[in-house]
Amino acid sequence: MHSRKRDFYASKSSGCSNLSELDISHVPRLLNPYRKAQVNSSIIWQSFDHPGDTWMPGGWLGFNKITGEYLSITCWENPENPARGPFSESLDPDGSNQYVLLYNGSQVYWSSGLWNGQYFSSVPGTAQQTVFNFTFVDNRERKYAMYTITDSSVITRFVVGSSGLGQQFLWLSNRQEWQPVFTQPLSHCDVPSLCGPFGxxxxxxxxxxxxxxxxxxxxxxxxxxxxxxxxxxxxxxxxxxxxxxxxxxxxxxxxxxxxxxxxxxxxxxxxxxxxxxxxxxxxxxxxxxxxxxxxxxxxxxxxxxxxxxxxxxxxxxxxxxxxxxxxxxxxxxNNSHKVKTVVIVSLVGGLLGMVIVLFGLIWLCRRWRKSQILSKVEGSLIRFSYGDLRHATKNFSEKLGGGGFGSVFKGALPDSTQVAVKKLEGSRQGEKQFQAEVLTLGAIQHINLLRLCGFCCESSQRLLVYEFMPNGSLDSVLFKKDSDIMLSWNMRYRISLGIARGLAYLHEECRECIIHCDIKPGNILLDADFKAKVADFGMAKLIGRDFSRVLTTMRGTIGYLAPEWISGLPISPKVDVYSFGMMLFEIISGQRNSMHFEEGSKYYYPSWAAQKVIEGDEKCLLDSRLGGEADLEEVRRASRVACWCIQDAEMDRPIMGQVVQSLEGVLEVDVPRIPRSLQHLMEDQISHMYDDVSSVAEQGASESSQGGYK
Structure with a gap:
């Protein structure tokens, strides 16, 4: 971050008055922004009126109604050249009460959202209210915003970088480095003309x-x-x-x-x-x-x-x-090379053509039946006949697993592509309704979501065809005693981050918000490279963007159910966040999310794990099979994220987008508090809860290593 050039901008208080810790004696008098002139005790010059690329606590950005000038911050040309670059942050030139990132002073590529009296609507409220205190002023002379620090020990700054990103930094004294806590836009490639013409x-x-x-x-x-x-x-x-x-x-x-x-x-x-x-x-x-x-x-x-x-x-x-x-x-x-290539290809093609003419009809007859598989519906989804899938699965002979929604069989298409075929049982949907739901699932494409390849809808038969996951489910890898696969910490962390990205896509990026409703290790599949794929979102609940929650019947698996499920309250995407937190504890520890017995006593594992996180002893949560080989900072971060995800009140849980940023290290994760329901949970209460949902538990236990296909 070029600390020698930029540390001058760091402030340790809510304004500019407490700068005793900065050595500014070497700065010339007229260039010292913090030294007042002796004539009439008035300020001749101050850095807050010329902020450069940095917005400091106590400084203001806005519009001078008297002079008609905008006070904004502008990036450096590059990290070595402080000349003005093309990216800046300013109060919206269109007159609205929001801040925008601009390219060449005119093209808006990010906005903070309108000021609602407490914070800017597109910036998470927790990011503005926990450490920062924002003030928005609109009077006869000026319209501007200013932020101060509620904790005098915090050193912070907001910078528009030469790459066009707007970032809020906090100084970590224990590491002697700047830590970004807020970044917009999230992708570098969303910055306009970042790479220039033809870049x-x-x-x-x-x-x-x-x-x-x-x-x-x-x-x-x-x-x-x-x-x-x-x-x-x-x-x-x-x-x-x-x-x-x-x-x-x-x-x-x-x-x-x-x-x-x-x-x-x-x-x-x-x-x-x-x-x-x-x-x-x-x-x-x-x-x-x-x-x-x-x-x-x-x-x-x-x-x-x-x-x-x-x-x-x-x-x-x-x-x-x-x-x-x-x-x-x-x-x-090379033209001559092209001519030679054309001549050779023509000769060879002529000879092959004679052979093709002789055997073409026979080949076409044999391939005709298999070519019927290639009749596509709505783009990439393939409509299979029941005979096609019976042939592909060798009459459904190799069973991968099964559950309450049907059984899963391994198959191979004519081009040798391996697939998993789920034969739905007890489906009463009509053909139009089934195809409508299948097309909705087929439109959902993400690297961390299991891809639907096709379907079959003949008479009463309802089948779904998925890509095949050779490493099975996360459940079988983590908990199966005879498994010959041992996940390293790096693989576990990548799997956790992949699951979080898949859920963030379902919750926040689809046309309709999709709640999975049954996040657990059995519904996470692993491909050949051990990349995580969220599966079984066919039982998910779709919520229109105009609604924040929906009332539905309880579903899912015991041990991963959020409190609002048990209470019969309307649900929101935060039920998936709760389930993800429970599963994240399991990924870290390699232990099931249930009662444990040790030396004649028993304890509920999530409650014990949350207490260890509060005490700062996250290392003891690590799977003993790893022998302590793990990045302890990642263990600490993942454990805190898990504890935040399982908070009782859904408003206290983060959204999945924040979980992704936390696991990526973009957001710093504070020490959570232990959930009240876990803190006071007694053994008889646990038994009672398990009895109430025993049927759901039995269904969840019946899922096998490939039970995540839906």
Missing amino acids: LCDLESPSLCRCPQGFEPVLNEEWELNDWNLGCKRKTQLKCGTKSNLNREGEERDGFFMMINMRLPSNGEKLMVISAEECEMACLNNCSCSAYSFDTSCLIWTANLQNLQQLYSGDHGGGTVYLRLAAADLPST
């Missing part, structure tokens, strides 16, 4: 920004400082071509490089053409055209490409961009 934002790239095929940085020196504003330039200039393979000078014409799974720039021009070939020619014959894309319609870009982003599996909104390049920059552009 490509790639979250998996070591340098975040990179140049696409045929391009190079405009200034390598600035890219080495993570200053990408100037973007990329072409290695070879374009040569405006014609419809022939050669342009007027006899040189090979420009071509296109295919870039798949890209976020499309927003400034495209739509053309009325009906085919990809026409779209390509329209771009090629336009000397200003830089790229085109064709899906169901044609888009071309005649200016510099801005906001290009490489997407990955689980991301939405991806498309294919064809980037225009000079012939010299296209892969394998």
Whole structure:
């Protein structure tokens, strides 16, 4: 964080008066923002009127109604150059009572939400009220906001970085480093024009920004400082071509490089053409055209490409961009090599064609039945016949598991893709209702959610086809005595973070809020790389975005049920947060969330674990099989998150988005309090609760290692 340059901005109080701990004797008199002039005891100059890139406690940001000037903070050009950069934070220029992050002083890419009298609506209230005290003033002279510190021992600052992120930092004296506690926007690639013209934002790239095929940085020196504003330039200039393979000078014409799974720039021009070939020619014959894309319609870009982003599996909104390049920059552009390749391919193709003609009909007849599988519904979902799935599963011979909703069988498609087929039992849904629910599930795509591949709906048969998870369920890996798999701490932490991301997607990013209702290790599946996949969200409850909670019948598994389930109260997504907290204790300890017997006494494990977290003895929760090999800071963070998740009152539990940020280390996790229900829970109360929901417990116990398929 370049502490030597920035520590000057750190304040240890709610205003600017208590600065005794800062050594400012070496600062010249007229440049010292904290030294008052001796003439008439008035302030000649102060840093709060010139905040640079940092908003300090006691400083103000807003609008001077007399001069018409906005007081804002602006990022550095790069971490080594304090010149003004393109990103800033200011009171909304449109006049609303909110703060915005701006690109080039005009393009808004994040807003704080309107001031509601206590805090800004889009910033979590707890982040503003626990340590910070916000004040919003609107009088005849000025409209501005100011924040102070309620704890004089806290050192904090808000900075707009050269990468466009707005971050609130706290100084951790024990580590001698700055800890970010609030970051917006959450993704670097949501910052507009971060990588400059033709720059490509790639979250998996070591340098975040990179140049696409045929391009190079405009200034390598600035890219080495993570200053990408100037973007990329072409290695070879374009040569405006014609419809022939050669342009007027006899040189090979420009071509296109295919870039798949890209976020499309927003400034495209739509053309009325009906085919990809026409779209390509329209771009090629336009000397200003830089790229085109064709899906169901044609888009071309005649200016510099801005906001290009490489997407990955689980991301939405991806498309294919064809980037225009000079012939010299296209892969394998040697013309003679192309001619030789065409001749060889033609000869070989002719010989193979004769063979194909002889055996084609026989092959087509044999493949006809299997090709019926490829009839697709609504995009990516495949509609299978019952005969297809009976053949794929060898007449349902290899059973993976089963539960209250049906049995799961292993199968293989004609292309050898392994799948898990769930045969639903007791389903009374009509065909239209079943297909509507299946299409809703099929639209849910995330790297940490089990993917639905297809379905079958014939007569009374209802089957769902899922991707196959070779490592089974988290339940079998954690608790099965004869399991030959031992999860390291790093794997457990990655699994916990993956589950949290999947639930955050269901709760906060889907069109309708989806409550899973049965989070437990048996419903978490592991792929070949031990990445977590949340399964069985087919029994979930959908809530419209206009509602915060819903009244429904109790479902789920004993030991993971939130108190509002037991009380019969309306539920919200916080029931999943509670279940996640209980399961997180199990992942940390490798012990089931139940009664334990030790040396003639018994105790309820979650209550004991929560007490250890309060006492700061989180290390004793760690699975003894790990032999103490774990990152103790991650153990502390995960244990505190689990304890916060199982609080009695749902308002005291975090949302899953905050859980993700806490596990990622973006948010600091305070010491929680022990839940009151666990603190006073007696043995007879536990037995009574188990008796009341014994039928639910029996159903949960019957789930097997693949019971998470729904």
